[in-house]
Amino acid sequence: MQYFPLFVNLNHKPVLVVGGGEVASRKVDSLIRAGASVTIVSPQVEDYLAKLIDDGECQWIQTFYSQDLLQQDYVQVWATTDNPSLNHQVHHDAKEKGILVNVVDDLPYCDFITPSMINRGRIQIAISSGGAAPVLIRNIREKLESVLSHNLALQADFAASKRSDIKVKLPTVEERRKFWEVFFARQDVDKASSHADLEKAYNDAIVHGFSRKGAVTWVEYGEDVELLTLKALRLMQQAELVLFDTQCPFAFVDLIRRDAERIEFSTQADLSHALEKGKQEDLRIVVLFAPNSTNVTFLQDQETLISLGNQK
Template identity: 60%
Template sequence: MRYFPLFMDLLNKAVLVVGGGEVACRKVESLVRAGASVTVVSPQVEPYIADLVQQGKCEWLQNFYSSECLTSKYVQVWATTNNPDLNHQVHNDAKNMGIMVNVVDDTPFCDFITPSMINRGRIQIAISSGGASPVLIRGIREKVESLLPMNLAIMADFASSKRNDIKNTYKTVDDRRKFWELFFRLPTVVDSKNNHELEKAYQKLKENKHEFVHGCTWVEFGDDVELLSLKALRLMQEAERVFYHKDCPFEFIDLVRRDAERELFKDIADVSDTITTLKQEGARVVVLIPQHFGEHRLVGACDTAVCLASEK
């Protein structure tokens, strides 16, 4: 993984964009939407940028770029001109001042790159190939876009509005997480069109006082991670603790929940007591085992097993 994925808070932060053409328009649009304080330096700008300036959404320095344009107040600099020499000058000036810089379409001169974005209000999904294949990424984005419902925005806003209420109802982080997992899987929530429908489902779920499911599930791994079932993936994403056999490929481990505690084992007997204790504490546990692994039958900690799909 060449690039570390990061969402940067640019609200009211000063950003300099060098250039006023079509490429600059795309960058300025995204920066303004993120709440950045954008300054564009260019002798001329496209009508779109001129309109933003007239609306007071960004500033325009109507001049050619010079090193004096760049000051320490800027947290980011974008070089978007069609003049490589000028773009590289901007890069050198920014590096000398310790400011993050992006030279558009010139990856070796970028401290960061921008992914392809999918926006559903508060929900943002970033997809990147590290600059290797924008066309491939565009195809992936189209596929993901077709799968994501438009009501994700109202669902995210609703969940944000209930943060304090849910903290008063469920005292632990784990219980709050389990509540939201149940909530967002409700058919009425999945098909919701407004806050009224979400509120009705929310209150009903709270009143039912659900007993959250916990336990231990064994998930088989093999050579092909794509043979994992949807159920296995869901359980791996829900588990608080994950134990994995020493031969488990990283591709399987990488699919578990990011904040789950992970522990390697060589012999299942070494962790069976820990698994039993975790079950008693109400934790959700997943154990990644090799295919046809019979040793787990000797351990009384397993509730269910999810077998890897057989290869055809």
């Protein structure tokens, strides 16, 4: 992983953009949307930027760039001109002052890059190839746009409005997580077009719509992680504990929810002990097991088995 993904709070933070052309217009637009206090340095600016300046959305220093314009309080600097030498000088000056800098379309001179974004109100999805394949990233974004519900912003706003209420109704973090997992998987939530629709689904789910109990799911791994079913992926993302043997490919383990506890076992005794402890704590458990594994003898009637069959 070349770049660490990070969402930065730029609200009311000073950001300097060197350049006033089309590239600067795109960056300034995004920065303003994020609430940044943008200052543009350029002898001329595009009409779009001129309107933003006239509307008081950003500031304009109408001059050529010079080092003394780069103040220490800027949290980011963007070099967007079509002059590589000038952009590199901006990079050099910013590095001397310890300020993060991005020279647009010049990766060796970027402390950070901006991903392709999908925005649904409070929901933001960032996609990046580290600058290696922008067309591929655009294709991925288009595919995601086509499958994501268009009411995600509505769902996110509703969940935010219930932060206090849900803590009263469900006092533990575990209960609240299990509730929201079931709530957001409901078809009426996916199709909701108003706050009232979501309120109805919410009240129904609180009364009898979700299980507080733990469960055990056995998922067979093989050589091809893409053969996992959607059901297996959903249960793996809900797991609070994952148990896997020493031969399990990391690609399978990596699909488990990030904050789930992960325990590697090498013997049936280790597996049995960890499994029993997890059951006593009433956790949602996923056991990743190899094809034809003898560890499947631990299966019980109430547990779920997901087999991928023979993989080649």
